[in-house]
Amino acid sequence: MKKSNWDLYLVTEAELSRGRDSIEVVKAAIAGGIDAVQLREKNMSLRERFKLGQQLKKICQKAGVIFIVNDRIDLALALEADGVHLGQSDLPALTARQLLGSDQILGISAHTREEIAAAESAGADYIGIGAIFPTKSKKLTENNNGIGLKKLAELKKMTQLPVVAIGGINESNVGSVIKAGADTIAVISALTRADDIKQASQKLKNTILSTSSDSSSAKFNLKEKNFKNETKAELAINMQHNTLLELPTNLADCWQILKNSLSKNSPLIQHLTNNVTINDCANVTLNWGALPVMTSGERDSVEMLESASALVLNIGSIDKRSFKVMLKSGKKANQLGIPIVLDPVGVGATEYRTCAIQKLITELDLAIIKGNQAEISILAGQQAELKGVESIGEYQHIEEAAKKLAAQLRTIIVVSAAEDIITDGIQVQRVKRGDQLLGQVVGTGCMLTSSLAVMMGVKVKNNSNFIKAATLVYLYSLLAEKAAVKIDTPAKFKQEFFDQIFLCSQ
Ligand SMILES: Cc1ncc(COP(=O)(O)OP(=O)(O)O)c(N)n1
Numbered sequence: 001m002k003k004s005n006w007d008l009y010l011v012t013e014a015e016l017s018r019g020r021d022s023i024e025v026v027k028a029a030i031a032g033g034i035d036a037v038q039l040r041e042k043n044m045s046l047r048e049r050f051k052l053g054q055q056l057k058k059i060c061q062k063a064g065v066i067f068i069v070n071d072r073i074d075l076a077l078a079l080e081a082d083g084v085h086l087g088q089s090d091l092p093a094l095t096a097r098q099l100l101g102s103d104q105i106l107g108i109s110a111h112t113r114e115e116i117a118a119a120e121s122a123g124a125d126y127i128g129i130g131a132i133f134p135t136k137s138k139k140l141t142e143n144n145n146g147i148g149l150k151k152l153a154e155l156k157k158m159t160q161l162p163v164v165a166i167g168g169i170n171e172s173n174v175g176s177v178i179k180a181g182a183d184t185i186a187v188i189s190a191l192t193r194a195d196d197i198k199q200a201s202q203k204l205k206n207t208i209l210s211t212s213s214d215s216s217s218a219k220f221n222l223k224e225k226n227f228k229n230e231t232k233a234e235l236a237i238n239m240q241h242n243t244l245l246e247l248p249t250n251l252a253d254c255w256q257i258l259k260n261s262l263s264k265n266s267p268l269i270q271h272l273t274n275n276v277t278i279n280d281c282a283n284v285t286l287n288w289g290a291l292p293v294m295t296s297g298e299r300d301s302v303e304m305l306e307s308a309s310a311l312v313l314n315i316g317s318i319d320k321r322s323f324k325v326m327l328k329s330g331k332k333a334n335q336l337g338i339p340i341v342l343d344p345v346g347v348g349a350t351e352y353r354t355c356a357i358q359k360l361i362t363e364l365d366l367a368i369i370k371g372n373q374a375e376i377s378i379l380a381g382q383q384a385e386l387k388g389v390e391s392i393g394e395y396q397h398i399e400e401a402a403k404k405l406a407a408q409l410r411t412i413i414v415v416s417a418a419e420d421i422i423t424d425g426i427q428v429q430r431v432k433r434g435d436q437l438l439g440q441v442v443g444t445g446c447m448l449t450s451s452l453a454v455m456m457g458v459k460v461k462n463n464s465n466f467i468k469a470a471t472l473v474y475l476y477s478l479l480a481e482k483a484a485v486k487i488d489t490p491a492k493f494k495q496e497f498f499d500q501i502f503l504c505s506q
């Protein structure tokens, strides 16, 4: 679990939600940017929690939000939740870990050095600490006033695990909780009792982000500045070993996790793609450490998905037959919970492409849509200029268009341009890196799509699709820079770029 991408955690309690049910509460909180949900509902029967959990899990899964179950491992397993949160009177952490397996998230409430040590050695993923302040949402057994910030800071020093703080936290005191060392903030009433849950979530999340990122963003800017002042030769030396140092901290953390998982699992990435860049897409997938498969027959593609971890739909050379295979495979991927990355190559260039894309977008749940500025503008219902499949013209409002589209389709939008944009409709990451040689090689856009699919195919419990996509886009651009430091002609650049991806993934 990473501080940077699991900031705000909603714990549900319908009885504390002013007459609203927890589905309504969770949907609004997700729209406001929460990162994780815990099904608590202390006064519901197990059957009621199961039924509610089935719905909440679907909602969270679709939004890329972590779904955790409180108290009951059996319920977490039955719901195939992302994990469970246990207190000191629930099943012991070690037993929980054995029942859950290593992939699920295990959160443990711990308030002493001994409890923390036991949680750590049992394989907990985070420590829940609270109540920090007085709260009406839970009967506190020991200290009705909460443990306070000093105790939180002391406990934080006892563990390497991320600390989730809970209890009486709201907009006015959340900054102090972060400053005392909390990595993640969990709340019930600050959101469930809010007049406008979406707005309250946005506000709380922004306060958390701005409090926690003050120092790290300053450091990052400094690094960027130094980097840009280097000569090409100095850059070549400095970048031999330390590309990852140039990634912002949260993205570097995410890449380490992705890389470890890629080297262990090699996810299979099924491509339904164009016949211009198919070989490059297969190679780039392989160089990241995944396995490409590019089978395009209807039955074969659908069957192949049984063993795939992600699906690429690239409409670069779409026709009636390939469209049918895409739609059918996409529906199968959705059924199987396999993420789809869509590249709407040349949408708007012809009526046929535009209709095909509209149908794919309407009928499928997509993890990512990656396009150039013109393609994304067209999908967002704005004017754009294309020559063939190339984007031309000025796009001053591209960020708003991408955000609007991401929110409307509940997906991640990646806009590839001189300054790339990644957005989930709320958060936006801009990446002004890369090299103009990327534009001199046919297929680097399609290869970016395949690379995004590789990262979507990696199951990592603690990183949202947004962070995974931002990490990949940033890394892709840095590796292009790294290749361009050595080579300045297109064909050799392409070869070097592949090698850089390969070396970085080792
Ligand atoms: C994130 C998080 N931290 C702590 C708790 C409290 O768990 P527990 O001590 O088991 O108390 P109950 O929630 O079961 O009353 C939590 N739920 N979530």
Ligand SMILES: Cc1ncsc1CCOP(=O)(O)O
Pocket: 011, 130, 131, 132, 134, 135, 136, 137, 138, 166, 167, 168, 169, 186, 187, 188, 189, 190
């Ligand atoms: C479940 C729990 N565990 C410790 S305090 C608490 C309740 C948190 O609710 P609120 O955010 O409304 O104070």
Ligand SMILES: [Mg+2]
Pocket: 070, 071, 085, 086, 087, 090
């Ligand atoms: Mg409990």
